[in-house]
Amino acid sequence: MNGNIVRVALCFFLLTAVSGARAPASAQTLALVGGSVYASPDAAPLPDAVVLSANGVITSVGSRSEVQIPSDARLIDCAGKTVVAGFWNSHVHFSQAVWKNAGSAPAAPLAEHMQAMLTRWGFTTVWDLGSDGRDTLPLRRRVDSGEVPGPAIHMAGSIFPKDGHPAYLPAEIKLPEASTPEEATQLARTYMGFGLDGVKLFTGSFKGTDKPVVNMDPAIAKAAVDVGHAAGKPVFAHPQNMAGVDAVITAGVDIMAHTVPGEPAYSPEQLARFKQQGIALVPTLSLFAKLPVAPDIATRLVATTVNQVKAFSDNGGPVLFGTDVGFTAYYDTTLEYELMHRVLSARQILASLTTSPAQYFKAAKKGRVEKDFDADVVVLDGDPTADVTNLAKVVYTIRAGKVIYQKP
Numbered sequence: 001m002n003g004n005i006v007r008v009a010l011c012f013f014l015l016t017a018v019s020g021a022r023a024p025a026s027a028q029t030l031a032l033v034g035g036s037v038y039a040s041p042d043a044a045p046l047p048d049a050v051v052l053s054a055n056g057v058i059t060s061v062g063s064r065s066e067v068q069i070p071s072d073a074r075l076i077d078c079a080g081k082t083v084v085a086g087f088w089n090s091h092v093h094f095s096q097a098v099w100k101n102a103g104s105a106p107a108a109p110l111a112e113h114m115q116a117m118l119t120r121w122g123f124t125t126v127w128d129l130g131s132d133g134r135d136t137l138p139l140r141r142r143v144d145s146g147e148v149p150g151p152a153i154h155m156a157g158s159i160f161p162k163d164g165h166p167a168y169l170p171a172e173i174k175l176p177e178a179s180t181p182e183e184a185t186q187l188a189r190t191y192m193g194f195g196l197d198g199v200k201l202f203t204g205s206f207k208g209t210d211k212p213v214v215n216m217d218p219a220i221a222k223a224a225v226d227v228g229h230a231a232g233k234p235v236f237a238h239p240q241n242m243a244g245v246d247a248v249i250t251a252g253v254d255i256m257a258h259t260v261p262g263e264p265a266y267s268p269e270q271l272a273r274f275k276q277q278g279i280a281l282v283p284t285l286s287l288f289a290k291l292p293v294a295p296d297i298a299t300r301l302v303a304t305t306v307n308q309v310k311a312f313s314d315n316g317g318p319v320l321f322g323t324d325v326g327f328t329a330y331y332d333t334t335l336e337y338e339l340m341h342r343v344l345s346a347r348q349i350l351a352s353l354t355t356s357p358a359q360y361f362k363a364a365k366k367g368r369v370e371k372d373f374d375a376d377v378v379v380l381d382g383d384p385t386a387d388v389t390n391l392a393k394v395v396y397t398i399r400a401g402k403v404i405y406q407k408p
Contacts, residue, residue: 035083057373114149222250236255246270274315281317321353
């Protein structure tokens with residue numbers, strides 16, 4: 001094993017103190033009163049309802065006449081509003097300059113940026129798919145302590161193919177590359193030893209418009225997948241072309257972190273394997289809509305990726321909401337909902353934010369507004385089934401019964 005690989009991994013994802021079980025600071029009894037509650041994306045709304053939570057758990061959901069509200073509860077008037085489960089963003093990055101030295105930086109600017117990037121859009125759980133662990137792990141601890149209001153943060157360690165430094169990442173950043181299955185195994189084991197929550201593989205790496213994509217050998221990808229799965233952790237992949245998609249299938253990767261812009265539709269054979277293997281997809285459609293390219297090219301890329309989402313969803317594959325925010329500075333989720341709504345219903349999009357990730361990542365107490373579930377809740381200023389863009393009109397974001405965002 002090349003010692004340089006381990007040193008790069010240590011630099012890329014250094015754990016200063018392994019965290020144990022994570023939970024935000026305990027919150028007061030909270031009563032959301034008078035809103036229309038969707039217990040799940042496929043449920044009928046419960047009008048004029050009360051959602052009661054204590055110690056971070058939902059204790060009661062019912063009509064106003066059925067639920068007795070404790071006298072010491074904090075009341076939030078939700079009349080005319082819609083209450084849904086907390087949102088997941090399954091593709092983010094804490095890699096911007098604001099997160100540098102997050103363990104010791106003043107809390108106020110961190111909280112301000114967390115709000116702009118995530119909490120004002122309803123996110124109570126996120127997957128970080130690539131950042132410097134020396135910053136993100138301390139940030140996660142500060143978030144979980146309640147010092148910095150924010151979502152639950154899951155982290156994946158990245159592995160790149162040999163000579164696979166993407167053109168869009170600064171050249172001075174030393175990335176962990178694997179040129180053999182043995183190197184991929186060691187990197188994945190290192191990440192598992194850090195206590196990370198998953199692995200992300202670049203099965204395709206973009207080197208520039210005038211250079212070929214560098215793809216990861218499926219045998220190298222499979223070596224990392226085997227380590228992740230042995231630890232009970234999910235493995236994500238960034239495929240840049242259909243060869244990268246085929247590597248996802250061959251290696252047994254769990255989640256494709258992007259659609260594949262500029263490529264044709266998934267083949268019937270690929271779709272069959274997706275379904276057989278239970279592979280999930282994170283579309284990140286607005287990312288491609290906002291690329292710095294000519295409008296006609298962006299339109300073509302979006303049309304291709306939207307069609308890939310349709311084929312994948314129609315095939316029965318789980319779609320998980322994600323935006324690649326943190327890599328992109330386009331925080332507003334409205335466009336993502338509009339693009340997804342070209343081929344998915346509002347209820348399907350709500351599922352991609354709630355029940356689908358909760359089920360896929362085995363978070364048994366998340367994704368629904370029901371008794372004994374985690375009190376991760378979003379209050380919306382409008383019904384998303386009437387207008388899908390209401391999913392972006394967040395009034396309150398509540399994690400474990402604690403308000404982490406309130407619209408001014």
